[in-house]
Amino acid sequence: MPLKIQILKFTKKTSLLLLFALWQGIVFAQEVVTIDSTGTVNAETALIQPATTSVRDTTQPFKRYKAEGVSAVVGDYVVLDSDIDKSYVELKQQGISTEEITRCQLLGKLLEDKLYAHHAKIDSIVVPDAEINQQIEQQMSYMISELGTEEKVASFYRKDNIAEVKKELFEVNKTVRLASEMQRKVVDDIEITPEEIRSFFYDIPEDERPVFSAEVEVAQIVIEPEINRAAKQDVIDRLAQMRQDVIENGTSFATKAVLYSKDPGSASKGGLITGVKRDTPFAKEFKDQAFSLLEGEISEPFETEFGFHILMVEKIRGQELDVRHVLLFPEVSQTTIDKAEAEIKDIRRQIVEEEITFADAAKKYSDEKETRNSGGQLVNPTTFDTRFDLTKMDPTLSAQVYNLKEGEVTKVQTDRDYTGKSKFKILTVTKRYKEHQADYVKDYEKVKDLALKQKQIKAIETWQNKKIKETYVNVNEDYNNCEFSSNWLKNQ
Template sequence: MNKNIKFALVFTFLLAFFGGKINAQVKSGDLVDGIAVVVGNEIILESDIEDQANFSKQQGAAIANKCEFVEGIISNKLLIYEAKRDTLIENRSAVIKDNANQKYTQILGQFPDEKTMLATYKFRTSFEMKNAIEKIDSDNYYGQMKYGRITEKADVTPNEVTDFFTTFQYQLPEVKDEVTLSQISIFPKLTDSHKDEVIGRLNKIKQAILGGETFESQARIYSEDPGSASNGGLYKAISKGKMVKPFEAAALNLQEGEMSDPVESDFGYHLIQLVKKSGKIYDARHILLKAEPNAAEIATAKKELDSIRTLINDGKMTFKEAAFRFSDDKKTKFNGGVLTAEDGSDKLEKLNLSPTIAYQIAGLNKGDITEVFQDKVQQDRKVVTFVKINDVIAAHKLDITTDYDRIKQMALNKKKNEMVEKWVKEKLPNIFISINDRYKDCKFKTDWRKSAETK
């Protein structure tokens, strides 16, 4: 397929494009660490390339050619270099560093111990791995922000979409089997006695802290938040609006060092300690006890949801009305319960559905509604739900009559890539770029030798 119609953005430094088996235009074998590429004042070490490739390989990414891989890094580094000089792009270094620590903790939770994790990702120390995550996230952020600034006015007309389809119709990919689905979900509610039991446990922890135990130690022992428990419950550089409203309201009403009473949120019950506050940014520790419903509470929720399903089947209420009135899923209740993919499309590949939903809709047809079933959502929170099959779409070649929105997005991506390629060529003569001789045999698509290095 022509490179201009690929879904991938020009900055292929994104995590999804990093690792995998790196074959050779460059000779295989261990490379001595050193500077691989310099773009302006941005330096890429050989160890950075290898660390990021190893990290991404464990995330399931793959790339076949190291020269293409390195050129993607160069293109993205140019965007990053210019992004950091762009006064309209926010410097988020502190937040990125804190998020990298949280990601490290989350990944660690998937392994029996830290040594196993580091060996799997091929890092020697936790510092090296955290540093690699931070570099990836930082480059990803600045690359995307600059890409967005360059392409923010990009648009395509209907004629351009038609021309794109006419030109590339025989190269467009085949769409796999898909469905469009709607769902109504509710979270089982805890009984008053169950709530009192959880709150009582938190109050005992609070009394232990007031009696001399540190908040940090109690968070490590008791908190059920996998993202912060091992870090003593600490979240740093929290910006307003990032946390759920009950958490944020409680935290910002505290004085530095003060501790809250138990606070209820969608995730459970929290003890919160404000560590530091500066303007709209704050650091806080918390201890979370999840509001985990028991079997009786789940059964009650299923009975309630089944009565809603009956109203829909009897024609007394539309699915859209029921979703708006009863669903606890904030992402879908305002659009009739319709599930969407990451790109915003309502067409979902069957192969990418969760195992639970795939099992529940197996054998059903357009218009059918599943029975009520139990599922899990964010942070393993239990939910009961049922799903309606709005449409079933068989695998087919992309066609403008049935897939206009997809083809339009591909045409728009092509135009955006061309805008960035033009921008790179215009910037190239004024930016110093140096590439190590070990890549001299690479056949790059852009002539990086036209940079300021040769002037």
């Protein structure tokens, strides 16, 4: 029977790395997600074993277990029983069934993570603390927005205060990043030749070759309600008044941000953004303002693609800044909203009545600069090509195009962006690809990716087996009956 896309003919000895790669989508993505990270054992899932139970069944999935103790040591790192427990919780939070996943399998994955991190330190791989701290601030902002307060976040993580939560997250995130960078270093120079790709494909029996899911190519035209000059000037005037109030009357900038800023990530923190560097992926105008000010200075109102701001430099630390800002959006009148909706309805009419092609209409009318010049063609953010797997694409986009025929145009769709502003769009399917068994010529790029991943995984296995021999590894006797894919027990 043909296999789905997750194929790759590997033996039972294949590393658990592959298993997790299939769950996460790509083995060597920009951020490698590991499972002993931010998951927290809560009262419903962290059940304590009865005192009479001395040895846990490591072949069974997560049920009842003790929530403390050392499972293994790898180099400078310790794997706790609670790390395995958190792994189950995180998998469940991601909607992954844990019924077939054993503690042995999860321990093996955690051992791999620690091995990578240990050798990343030996190889002097550096992950700047500032980057980790920035990541933690983003995590904190998200958690606070979800749970409401810092106290609730600390309670969720079973910590006395938010500082303890940040300390734990720092260690976890640092280990994850080190492991990720070590993995990348192992496979960075691996390339694959056309002959290797050909051999990979034709070595797979014909009835076992992968089946690629149905795919579509999608284009869209977006019309945004115009923001008039009066609305923009009103926002500029409000920000200028706030600036004047802080400078002349000593009002707290942080208070202004809490009361008025529309930035959900920083408003609750008084508009504070820490660790801003020149290469931080913020709007150019934002960074230009930040690095033109002295400590304590406040900018004039300025515009970015996200809205209008005023910005104050809180602290200068060499090439890093801590800043506060207030973000406001201009009001959009109902008249301009109605005008934009009428415009896109007329564009749709012209396309349906074949007065203009969809691609030409996109180039002529669309307000979405990222897609306008390509005739509205969308690019898959995961694969960076124009094809979207119908089983993996964004659910909202999938619902809009799933039943469309090639060339058919949707009715007008209404979206709201992060500012709450309405925008209108129409979509079309420019090309459909049916589910099919892999074809060497037609699916060459996909086959190439699979062949490269197989070669990368083999390189990882070789590196891992070598490093296990060179590294201090001690696995708790509770796990001596595990059948690990790698020799973690060292035949102990």
